[in-house]
Amino acid sequence: MAEERRPVIAIMRPESYREKSKVLAQDYGFEPIYAPMIRLEGMKDEGFEPFLQRVLTGMSDYVIFTSANGITFTLNKLSETEKKNFITSLKKTRVIAIGPNTEKELIKIGIDNSFLxxxxSSEGIVEALCPEVKGKTVELARSAFGAKVLIEGLEKCGAIVNETHVYTLSIPEGTDQKELIERTLAGEVDAFAFTSSMMVKGFMKHAKELGSEETIKESLNMAVVGAIGTPTGNTLRKYGINANVIPDEFTFEALLKAIKNQL
Incomplete structure (x- = not known):
């Protein structure tokens, strides 16, 4: 008896997530095709040293991390001594993690009392913190593409918000990306897992470069398209693509589970 065909899912997360993403997709019964549509690159802006000093001297009331990457790229900029002192200072601060993956990364470095x-989501953080942040100093260490809603929302609640960009995003070029577009156009991909707006933009940029910006929409709308969060779903809609699946929990595993249920 022939083995049942596994649905093919496009995974477009950064290269560093390749192995664990493929294993997780396979565990959920998918045949993954991996083509990173985002590249993560560390950066250090003029806000980083003041951010570090505020945390070290106890001036910061809250430190918010909106991704596990934000934690990693923050620590990568520190010497071993600075890292140790920074983590010690974080333990005396109210640390906010946007979700379970960010919380897990904090636990790895010894921060086991973060708030989720x-x-x-950014909106969820604003809603949770609004009643208590008036007059408080709030730090954000995140990507250069972070949503403005977090800063604007907390400032409306009376917080003093400082932001530092610890990494940025770019769109990688290569054969993996070209192959994904070609297989999409050929109708060989059953589902797509979009985990950010930037990922959508990267995908559509590659489609446009192959002269397939319009026809790719038809292919996507015939498949199951999953998005993490409403902002990613809205970006897809701006391109004329329907997000069939937006899970309540904003994690990659929840997205896989929701796509599998939809299929």
Whole structure:
């Protein structure tokens, strides 16, 4: 008896997530095709040293990390002594993690009492912290493409918000990306897992470069398209693509589970 065909899913997360993403997709019964549409690159802006000093001297009331990458790229900029002192200072600060993956990364470095909002999103953080942040100093260490809603929302609640960009995003070029577009156009991909707006933009940029910006939409709308979070779903819609699946929990595993249920 022939083995049942596994649905093919496009995974477009950064290269560093390749192995664990493929294993997780296979565990959920998918045949993954991997083509990174985002590249993560560390950066250090003029806000980093003041951010570091505020945390070390106890001036910061809250430190918010909106991704595990934000934690990693923050620590990568520190010497071993600075790292140790920074983590010690974080333990005396109210640390906010946007979701379970960010929380796990904090636990790895010894921060085991971080706060997670009920809704794993920027809006969820604003809603959870609004009643208590008036006059408080709030730090954000995140990507250069972070949503403005977090800063604007907390400032409306009376917080003093400082932001430092610890990494940036770019769109990689290569054969993996070209192959994914070609297989999409050929109708060989059953599902797509979009985990950020930047990922959508990267995908569509590659489609446009192959002269397939319009026809790719038809292919996507015939498949199951999953998005993490409403902002990613809205970006897809701006390109004329329907997000069939937006899980309540903003994690990659929850997205895989929701796509599998939809299929």
């Amino acid at each position: 909002p009920g809704d794993y």
